[in-house]
Every structure is written in structure tokens, then in C-alpha cells.
Amino acid sequence: MGRYVLRRLLQLIPVFIGSTFLIYALVWALPGDPFSGKCGQRACPQAYVDMMTAKYNLDDSLPVQYFKYLGKLFSGDFGETFSGNSIGEMMANAAPITIRLAVIAVVIEAIIGIGAGILTGLRGKGFLDNLVLLSTLFLISLPVFVTGIVLQLLLAGEWGIINPSVSSEATVGELIVPGFVLGSLSMAYIARLTRASISENRRADFVRTAIAKGQPNRRVVGVHLLRASVIPVITFLGTDLGALMGGAIVTEGVFNINGLGGLVFRGIQEKDGATVTGIVVLLVIVYLLMSLVVDLLYAVLDPRIRYD
Amino acid sequence: MTDPNIAADLSHVGEVAPVTDPANGPHKPRSLWGDAWRQLRRKPLFLLSVFIILVVVVIAIAPGLFSSRAADFSDLNHANESPSADAWFGYDNQGYDVYARTIYGARASLLVGIFATLLTVLIGSIVGIIAGYYGRWIDSVLSRFGDIFAGLPFVLGAIVILTTFNPPDSHPGEVRIIAQVVGSISVLTWPVAMRIMRSATLVAKQLDYVKAARGLGASTSRIIFRHLLPNTIAPVLVYATIALGAAIGAEATLAYLGIGIRSPVVSWGVEISDARDYFQNVPHMLLFPAGFVTITVLAFVMLGDAVRQALDPKAR
Numbered sequence: 001m002g003r004y005v006l007r008r009l010l011q012l013i014p015v016f017i018g019s020t021f022l023i024y025a026l027v028w029a030l031p032g033d034p035f036s037g038k039c040g041q042r043a044c045p046q047a048y049v050d051m052m053t054a055k056y057n058l059d060d061s062l063p064v065q066y067f068k069y070l071g072k073l074f075s076g077d078f079g080e081t082f083s084g085n086s087i088g089e090m091m092a093n094a095a096p097i098t099i100r101l102a103v104i105a106v107v108i109e110a111i112i113g114i115g116a117g118i119l120t121g122l123r124g125k126g127f128l129d130n131l132v133l134l135s136t137l138f139l140i141s142l143p144v145f146v147t148g149i150v151l152q153l154l155l156a157g158e159w160g161i162i163n164p165s166v167s168s169e170a171t172v173g174e175l176i177v178p179g180f181v182l183g184s185l186s187m188a189y190i191a192r193l194t195r196a197s198i199s200e201n202r203r204a205d206f207v208r209t210a211i212a213k214g215q216p217n218r219r220v221v222g223v224h225l226l227r228a229s230v231i232p233v234i235t236f237l238g239t240d241l242g243a244l245m246g247g248a249i250v251t252e253g254v255f256n257i258n259g260l261g262g263l264v265f266r267g268i269q270e271k272d273g274a275t276v277t278g279i280v281v282l283l284v285i286v287y288l289l290m291s292l293v294v295d296l297l298y299a300v301l302d303p304r305i306r307y308d
Numbered sequence: 309m310t311d312p313n314i315a316a317d318l319s320h321v322g323e324v325a326p327v328t329d330p331a332n333g334p335h336k337p338r339s340l341w342g343d344a345w346r347q348l349r350r351k352p353l354f355l356l357s358v359f360i361i362l363v364v365v366v367i368a369i370a371p372g373l374f375s376s377r378a379a380d381f382s383d384l385n386h387a388n389e390s391p392s393a394d395a396w397f398g399y400d401n402q403g404y405d406v407y408a409r410t411i412y413g414a415r416a417s418l419l420v421g422i423f424a425t426l427l428t429v430l431i432g433s434i435v436g437i438i439a440g441y442y443g444r445w446i447d448s449v450l451s452r453f454g455d456i457f458a459g460l461p462f463v464l465g466a467i468v469i470l471t472t473f474n475p476p477d478s479h480p481g482e483v484r485i486i487a488q489v490v491g492s493i494s495v496l497t498w499p500v501a502m503r504i505m506r507s508a509t510l511v512a513k514q515l516d517y518v519k520a521a522r523g524l525g526a527s528t529s530r531i532i533f534r535h536l537l538p539n540t541i542a543p544v545l546v547y548a549t550i551a552l553g554a555a556i557g558a559e560a561t562l563a564y565l566g567i568g569i570r571s572p573v574v575s576w577g578v579e580i581s582d583a584r585d586y587f588q589n590v591p592h593m594l595l596f597p598a599g600f601v602t603i604t605v606l607a608f609v610m611l612g613d614a615v616r617q618a619l620d621p622k623a624r
Contacts (some may be wrong), residue, residue, distance in 0.1 A: 011452065018456030023465075026472045141606035143557045145564045145580075146598045153591055159511065246461020250561060264464065265565075268471045276468065284459050 005296065012288050017070075023280045024066050027273040063106055069277070078278040087278045090263060096257035096283070101251070102244040104172065104179030109187035114233060117194020121229075122221065124199065132195070136188035140249075143245075148181040148254035165256035175257075182251040186240050190233055197229040204228070231301045235294045244289035246283045309445050336576065340542070344618035354614035360607035368415040368545075377408040397596040400582065409579055410597050416575035417556050417601070420490055424555040427494035429548045432501020437532060439502070440509025451506070454499035463561065466492045470567040482573050489568050504547050508540035515539070546616045553608030560601045576601050 072079065078087040116136075120129045139147075155161045155177060163174070201207060202225065210224045249261035256262075260279050267275030348354045367374055381404065391398040397406035439450040457465075469492040512518060516533050526534075527541065556576075562568030563577025564584060571578055578595040583594035 015455040015459055018453070019459040022456065023460070026468050068329050122454070137606060137610055140603050140604075141553065141557070141609050143561050143564075143605075144597070146602060149587060149594065149598075153587075157588070164575050243461065243499060246464050249467070250565070253565070257510055265467070268373055268467055280464060280468070283461055283464065287461070297607060 005292075006294065008292055012292065012295060015283060016288060019230055020070070020277070020281050021063075021066055021286045024069065024277050025062055027276050028062065028065065073278075073281065079270050079274045085273055090275070091260065091278060091282065092260060094260045094263045098245055098248055098255060098261065100172065100251070101175050101179055101182060101248055101257065101259060102241055104175050105183030105186075105244050106241050108176070108180050109183035109190055109240075110233075110237055113187040113190025114194050115260040117233075118198060118221075118226070120191075121195040121198025121202070129195075132191060136191050139184050139188035142184070144181060144185065145250050145254055147184050148178070148251055151181060152254060159180065159227055178251050178255045178257060181254070182244055182248055186236075186244070190236060193236060194229065194233050197232055198225065201229050228302075231298065234301065235298055237288075238294035238297065239291050242283075242287035245286055324493075329482060340619065344615065347618040348614060351618075352612050353610050354618075357607040357610035357614065360603060361611065362594040364418065364604050364607070367411055368418045371412045371414065375405075375408040375411040377405050378412075381405055381408055390553045391592055398590075398592040400579075400590065400593045402582075406579070406593060406596050409574055410576065410600055413574045413576045413579055413597065414600070416486065416569060416573050417559055417577065417604070419579075420486060420493075420559045420569070421556040423490045424493040424497075424558075425548050425552040428498050428551060428555075428568060429501050429544060431494065432498040433505045433544055435498070436502035436505025436537065437509050441528075441532060441536065443510075447506075448501075454502050457496055458499040460496060462496050462558070465496045466558075467565065467567055468561055470562065474567070485569055486573065489559060489562060492562075493558050497551065497554075501544060501547060501551070504543050505540060508543050510535055512536050512539040537561070537604055542553070542619050546612050546619065549612035549615060550609050553605035553612070556601060557605045558609075560598070612617075 011149070069079070076088070078091065080086055081090075116132050120132045123129060156163060206228070207220060207225055210220045215224070245260065248257075248259060250279060252259045252261035253255070253265065260283070264279045265275055268274075345618055383399070383405075397410060400406055400409075435450055435454065439447040470488060475490055513536065518531060521531055521535050559568055559575065560577040560580050563570070563581040565574070566581055566584065568577050568581065569575050571582065579597040580601075583590070583597075587594035
């Protein structure tokens with residue numbers, strides 16, 4: 001196990017460097033003068049240009065720039081924006097909101113998705129099964145911004161149940177509808193995954209044995225069947241938490257949430273490379289670590305799987 | 309569907325092996341595809357999805373058949389008017405007929421979907437089959453290379469790519485921006501196709517007849533094209549069907565963010581991005597093109613789902 005973890009961690013390094021270098025190169029190799037429009041209507045004074053060039057190492061070649069940036073990053077310094085705000089501080093303010101949103105999305109999709117999956121998986125073919133299959137197909141086909149806008153128009157505009165935009169505190173209550181929107185696609189996948197997994201395991205030998213030895217139905221389903229069936233679902237939920245944080249841009253835009261997505265979008269619009277790279281690096285780390293954790297969790301949950 | 313990478317979760321096809329029906333013993337055994345076709349013909353969801361796709365394709369080829377007005381027909385007197393007998397989907401804030409623009413928008417949206425899927429599947433299959441066939445360090449290098457692109461969040465990656473090549477105030481040409489949207493979708497999603505192809509190749513490579521062919525001295529290209537490809541193409545095709553829907557959804561999402569295809573091209577995404585600032589007061593501007601996107605994506609996802617079930621012997 002220890003060797004496996006080590007090997008996986010070593011494999012993460014080239015992937016991490018590749019992904020972040022790709023973004024770094026794209027952001028900093030922007031065609032055009034990085035200082036255009038930075039000082040209002042007139043051209044930037046030479047002293048300012050010199051200072052910024054030195055600060056962002058713009059005179060070095062791209063790989064050198066990148067590794068200097070990475071070095072600063074690992075000492076915990078995310079750098080400053082062109083206007084001098086600390087990026088680390090901005091991210092520290094925005095990240096909790098995005099994390100809260102992603103966690104709420106995962107909780108909602110887990111409850112509804114697993115619930116629908118268990119129900120249809122146990123019942124087998126019938127009206128409920130078809131209903132869930134069709135509604136998951138429909139959810140998969142809806143682009144997230146459409147779900148968001150339609151819910152916003154209905155709940156906020158027509159019925160006035162929620163506010164159209166989330167306040168800057170972004171409390172849990174306010175984030176329930178955006179969380180539902182963000183998690184709607186994965187909810188459909190989880191429902192299908194659980195259903196497939198349950199209906200496959202329902203005919204497995206260990207379930208038949210449990211029934212044969214006279215276990216009450218609740219125990220057969222709740223302990224024997226469910227424990228074996230939720231393993232793929234839990235791994236999906238793990239990777240999803242990482243993916244949702246990166247995918248929250250659209251949802252955050254629709255509901256005006258001041259999270260990482262909004263920050264990175266503004267950064268791109270204002271050509272503020274340091275913000276964009278900082279956030280992307282953070283998201284890539286989260287995503288890679290989550291997929292590693294999920295892999296390891298797999299072995300813990302299912303004793304039949306052994307790495308080594 | 310916003311993130312085409314997730315489409316892979318839908319497209320797992322079990323180990324594909326030709327199944328012969330014992331009831332038809334004396335007859336020539338049906339092939340995997342023949343078997344699948346017999347299954348599919350009776351499925352209402354399959355027939356419905358094929359019907360929708362055919363309608364969308366006809367609309368894309370000959371939009372003039374469906375709309376008497378051209379896409380650039382504009383009457384400012386009617387701006388923002390709700391749907392009526394005169395204009396079924398109403399007018400937008402520029403006085404454009406939303407119905408006419410939605411009909412004419414089908415072509416660009418469908419083209420983006422088709423080209424993005426072709427490119428994704430082509431790159432993914434080639435890399436996947438090489439990685440699966442040669443194995444060892446080639447496999448490791450190619451897999452890690454794929455991970456680099458898979459690790460980037462899709463929407464974020466596409467935003468960075470598209471804004472890098474088109475700074476916010478630039479006006480790129482029609483062909484260029486379509487090519488860029490197609491390119492960024494495929495660059496960020498090909499690892500999914502690669503993983504599917506790679507694992508299918510790993511399974512097929514171990515089959516006896518492939519070993520036999522190698523033992524008989526068949527060349528690498530013969531083994532790949534004659535023996536491996538026919539067995540590995542099914543799961544990739546299922547993925548491609550679903551990915552096509554996903555790419556159409558992705559085009560709309562990128563346009564909604566204001567970085568995708570833009571005027572003067574008419575596409576569903578462009579309509580959606582035009583509606584971005586006005587939909588609070590003029591919801592039909594956004595809901596009709598978004599509805600077309602959803603129905604088209606739904607048709608492709610249903611098609612892929614039905615084909616996957618028909619090709620998977622375990623599901624029967």
C-alpha cells in the first residue's frame with residue numbers, strides 16, 4: 001500500500017507540472033502588450049513597466065518564469081494582481097464560498113441520486129423505473145446554465161421564493177438552489193450508477209445467502225446490498241467534489257456568487273494573469289488529490305481490491 | 309450538458325463479444341451489429357431519438373423549408389414582442405424573429421458538434437490504440453500526457469484558451485472562431501476517448517485470434533486495422549454519439565459565457581449569448597434556443613444510451 005501511494009504521488013508530479021504549465025503559458029504568452037490599458041487612457045510610465053517586468057520576471061524565458069512562479073507558490077506566495085491586491089487573500093475570501101457550494105451540491109446529489117437509484121434498483125422495471133430513467137436523461141441533456149436560469153426565472157421572478165442573486169455572505173440557505181443546479185447533472189449519473197449497481201448486486205450470491213439464512217429484509221438491503229453497491233457511487237462523489245469546484249463558474253455567474261469562478265472570470269477579462277494561474281493551480285491540485293484519495297478509498301471500502 | 313468529459317460515464321460498454329442466438333442454430337449466426345439492430349428496431353426511445361436527429365439534420369441542411377423569413381429579418385417595431393401567430397417564438401430585442409434565427413442556427417451548432425466529436429474521437433482513438441497496443445513506457449507517457457488535459461476543468465480550460473486567442477475586444481472571423489471552439493472542445497476532451505479506446509484495446513489484445521495473427525507474422529498495421537479495430541470501435545462509437553450531444557451543449561455554454569461563437573454567425577449559442585443581458589425581461593429570447601439545444605442533446609444521449617444497451621450482451 002505504502003509503495004502504491006508513493007508511486008501515485010510521483011505520477012502526480014508530471015501531470016501537475018504539465019497542466020499548470022499549459023495554463024501558465026497560455027495566460028502569460030498572451031499576444032499583445034501586457035501593460036495596454038493598465039494605466040488608464042495614457043501609456044504606462046517607464047518606471048512602472050520596469051517594476052512590473054521585474055516583479056513578474058517578464059524578461060526571462062517562459063520556462064524560467066514558470067519555475068520562478070512555482071517556487072514562490074510553494075513558499076505560500078500567490079503573488080499580487082497588477083493593481084497590487086494580494087491574490088492569496090482574494091482566494092482565501094472566495095474559496096470558502098465555492099467549497100461550500102460544491103459540498104452542498106455533492107450532498108444534494110448524493111441524497112436524491114442514491115435515493116432514486118435504490119428505489120428503482122430494488123423495484124425493477126415499472127413506472128417508477130421509467131420515470132427516473134427519463135428524468136435522468138433529461139437532466140443530463142440540460143446545459144447547467146439553462147437549469148440555473150429557468151430555476152432563477154421561476155423561483156425568483158415568478159414565485160418570489162428566493163432572491164435572484166446570492167448575497168456576499170452566501171449562507172447555506174441561499175446556496176441550496178445554486179447547489180441543486182450545480183449538482184443536477186451528477187445527480188442523474190449517481191441515480192443511474194446506483195440503480196445499475198443495486199440491480200447487479202441484487203442477484204449476487206452473498207445477497208441470496210443473506211436472504212436464505214433468514215435475515216430480515218431491512219438488514220439484507222441496508223447492510224449487505226447497500227454496502228457493496230455504494231462503493232462506485234462514493235468514488236464518483238469524490239472525484240465530483242474536485243470537478244464541481246472547477247465547474248462552478250457557470251453557476252456562480254448565473255446566481256452572482258462571489259466565489260473562485262467569478263474571481264477567475266474577472267481575472268481573464270482584465271488580463272490579470274497571476275490571478276488566473278493561481279486559481280487554476282489550486283483547482284488542479286484539488287482535482288488531482290481528490291482522484292488519488294478516491295483511488296485509495298476504493299481499496300479501503302472494498303477489501304477485495306489490493307494495490308501492490 | 310455542460311462538461312463533455314462527463315459523457316464518458318454514460319458510455320461504458322461491457323466487454324463486447326459476438327453473441328450467437330442458440331434459437332437460430334442452423335442459420336448463419338448474426339453479427340454483433342446485426343443483433344444490436346434487431347434489438348434497436350423495437351425500442352421506442354431509439355426510434356424517437358433517430359426521428360428528432362433526422363428532423364434537426366434536415367433543418368440544418370435546408371432551413372428555408374421551415375422558415376419563410378431569413379435569419380437577418382429584423383423589424384424593430386416588434387422588438388421584444390412575445391410569441392404570437394406572426395412570430396411563433398416572438399421577437400428579440402433587435403427585432404429579429406427568434407423562430408427564424410433558431411431554425412437557421414441549427415446548422416452552425418450541428419457542425420460544431422460534428423467536427424468537435426470527429427476530432428476528439430480521431431485523436432483519442434489513435435493515441436488510445438497506440439498506448440494500448442504497445443504498452444510499457446509508451447503507454448505510461450501517453451496516459452500521463454492525457455491526464456494533463458483531463459486534469460484541467462473543462463469550462464475553465466476553454467475560457468483560458470478562447471480568451472488567449474481572442475482578447476476581449478477583438479473581432480475574429482467566422483471560420484476562425486468556429487475552428488477555435490471546435491479545437492478547444494476537442495483538446496480538452498480527447499483523453500476520455502483515449503481511455504475508452506485504450507482499455508478496449510488492452511482487452512482485445514489478449515484475445516486468442518490476435519495472438520494467432522501475431523504468431524502467423526501479421527504486420528502491426530494489419531493487426532490493428534483488421535483485428536483490433538473492429539472489436540474496439542463499438543464503445544468509442546457509443547461515446548461519440550453521446551459526446552456529439554455534449555459538444556452541442558458545450559458550444560451553447562461557451563457562448564453563454566460570451567467567449568464562444570459570436571455574430572454574424574447564427575447559432576443556438578449565439579442566440580443564447582445575445583439573450584444573456586435581456587432574458588430577465590424577455591425570457592423567450594433565451595428559452596427557445598435553449599430548448600432546441602436541450603432537445604437535440606437529449607436525442608443524441610438517448611441514441612447513445614440505446615445503442616450501448618443493444619451492444620452490451622450482459623444487459624439483455
